[in-house]
Amino acid sequence: MIAADLPPTVARFPCSVEISIDAPGWQSEITAALGIYSQLSGTAFTEGGNGIHFVVKPSLGSRKGVESLGVWSPMTATISLTPAAALSHNARLRIALHEIGHAMWQDHSDEPDSVMSPLINPRFTVHTLSPNDAERIRAAGCKNYV
Numbered sequence: 001m002i003a004a005d006l007p008p009t010v011a012r013f014p015c016s017v018e019i020s021i022d023a024p025g026w027q028s029e030i031t032a033a034l035g036i037y038s039q040l041s042g043t044a045f046t047e048g049g050n051g052i053h054f055v056v057k058p059s060l061g062s063r064k065g066v067e068s069l070g071v072w073s074p075m076t077a078t079i080s081l082t083p084a085a086a087l088s089h090n091a092r093l094r095i096a097l098h099e100i101g102h103a104m105w106q107d108h109s110d111e112p113d114s115v116m117s118p119l120i121n122p123r124f125t126v127h128t129l130s131p132n133d134a135e136r137i138r139a140a141g142c143k144n145y146v
Contacts, residue, residue: 015142018048023056025084026092030054033096036129037104040137052103053078066119070095072102079103097129106136 021030034045057080060068069082069091079099084092097115109116113130129137 015042016044016046018051019045019054020047020049020051021054023054023081023084026054026056026081026096029089029092029096030100032093033100036097037100037137040129040134041104041140042142043104051077052100054081055079056081056083058083070099072099074103077103093128101133104137106133109133 019034021027023030037043038045053076055078060071060080060082062068067082069087071080072078073080079096079102081092081095081099087095094115101116106116108118109132111117111130111132114133115129116133
């Protein structure tokens, strides 16, 4: 699949995104997740205040009776994360990958091995992108928006 073959609903990633991280306990996982997206899409993530903001909030609420561990808010360009202490490194990495995916215009996936699956099964330890996730990002590539 090449970018021209993508359905019209698939947006391309911006080539440069500023980030700010105010998320104690999440720094290494956010950095690792951004590195994965950067490598696949060509997007450069740099420290700055005008892009995606990462914050920790004590409670993120729930959806369909399931407590949220991460939430992407497009109106404020904020990824809110649950406090890190209760989560393993792999869980934090998976949540960071998932929420950055939303910030980079990915929807939930029905594929059980996709990092964009909306639910985390405690026995399921996906903490990286599935081959299909990676191919979607690689195929979309990045685009300089004016």
